[in-house]
Amino acid sequence: MADNGFGRRESLYGAEYVGEGRTKTAGGLAPLEKKKHHGFASKLGFVLAAAGSAVGLGNLWRFPYLAAKYGGGIFILCYLALAITFGFCLLVLEIAIGRKTGKNVIGAFSALSRKFKWLGILALVVPIIIVPYYCVIGGWVTYYIYAFASGNASLIGESASVATSENCFNSFISDPYLPLVFFLVFAVITVFVVVFGVQKGIERMSKILMPMLAAIAVGLMIYVLCQPGALDGLKVLFVPNFEDFRFETLLAALGQLFYSMSLAMGIMVTYGSYMKKDGKITSSARQISICDSAFAIVAAVIIIPSIFAYSDNPDQAMAASGPSLMFVQLPAVFNNITGGRWLGMVFFVLVFFAALTSSISLVETIVAVLKSNGLSRVISCVIVFGIMLVMGTLSSLGYGPLSMINISGKAILDIFDYVSNSILMPIVAIGTCIVAGYFCDTRILMDEAGLLRKSTRTYFRIMVRYVAPVCMALILISGIFLDL
């Protein structure tokens, strides 16, 4: 396929281009002097921020319920196999695109091929749709911290019964004010961190929050595993029953993978553009994927065995689980045990930190585009906050006063989630593979990524050109027709 000259004019795309006077490039005017590095100060900072973006509600809320739904062990096996192959390649690809071009998501795609500027715009639309509703769910998490901390059990269900817990959750999300207030709290904290910039805001925050996140997760896991009955939950989770394998299992694992790794939404391209030139992309990508998968598994080990340890009817709880696992089943479990109030609070603090580092990355992706259009960071943050305010309010009220706005029973938040995750993200992922595999010189991206061996280069090329687009097309089709 056509080479757009990306290969021949390689240096024009570097973030640190040193030019004699101003030179016209495909991505605009090249800078006069070697640019000062405004990105992450260290490799560790980059890895923690990117891992922080990857580890989020997807790991703590979505992964455990999918694992429970799709047969536990077999789902986890599929997930890990896909993470090592497909997920790793896509992650490397996005970071390499970002670092090679040194541009925000729109600039990066048009630098790869001018014909694909639209793809950058589409990739930008994804975080614009996601971040408002993500902050609404972040607000729910904040409310649960408050409810557990206040010790007012009536806020989350006075008894250990799942039905009371469910009533409390439903009356909370349909309240016209409460979810809105907590959404605002979460959104303000997110934007506040981004205002401080990449090094002083995002990197510093990730360096504080990620170790805390790991400590809380491991502490909770050990506690849960020491409880009688927890072993039954572990068996469900890890012993693979190959008879449970269905094509849907694979599709669900695939969908979860690119949701969890923050792919196809411009985040890794943007963070890649902030990465220093001397770090090796493959080793960073490996650390990010290991961190992401490890958190998902630890979350499942906290949640599923605690249901088995404390619930009167664990099988029924698992069957009914779905998305309500975190907000209905678990609070009922915490209400059941002595000291559950504190355990519940610590658990939701864990979820809060994970969601915060992810929402920060979503906001930064949009801010990077606004900034490159000449706006200051503060003004860019104010604009993003305005968008979040409007769309987040709609999402927040969608279960209460605005519940009449729905499409075949899907509330506003679920519609945003469906459009971004089931339609736009697969299209962006397919487009990314096509532009990188066919419309620019893939060799330059592989060089950037540090893929030097012939065998790994062939493997990477096959993944990007054939395997990944086909997998993503399957996700797109299943998302549209099966609503998986």
Ligand code: PFF
């Ligand atoms: N990877 C993060 C998570 O798993 O929560 C961030 C994220 C991904 C947010 C996809 C939203 C989303 F649709």
